[in-house]
Amino acid sequence: MTTNGLLQIVLYLVVLIVLAKPLGSYMARVYEGETTFLDRILGPIERLIYRVSGILPEVEMNWKTYAVAMLIFNL
Numbered sequence: 001m002t003t004n005g006l007l008q009i010v011l012y013l014v015v016l017i018v019l020a021k022p023l024g025s026y027m028a029r030v031y032e033g034e035t036t037f038l039d040r041i042l043g044p045i046e047r048l049i050y051r052v053s054g055i056l057p058e059v060e061m062n063w064k065t066y067a068v069a070m071l072i073f074n075l
Helices: 003-031 039-053 063-073
Strands: none
Touching: none
16 A cells, blocks of 8 residues: 555544544434524525425325335436
8 A cells, every 4th residue: 555545544534533523413413403503504495495396394204105205216
């Protein structure tokens, strides 16, 4: 392995370790439904996409609807 390749692997691991805690905290807040710092920026965009797509975010899918959506999306 070359020095350049080894340096790239080390740099990747360092970035991964440094970002693990902040990204983990952010993902935990998102999954728990709490507000995050990106809600102000991405919230309006998300609502616009939902409105254009006809998605009701407060309505959950049952398994049949989910299966049909997965089949259509993957064809």
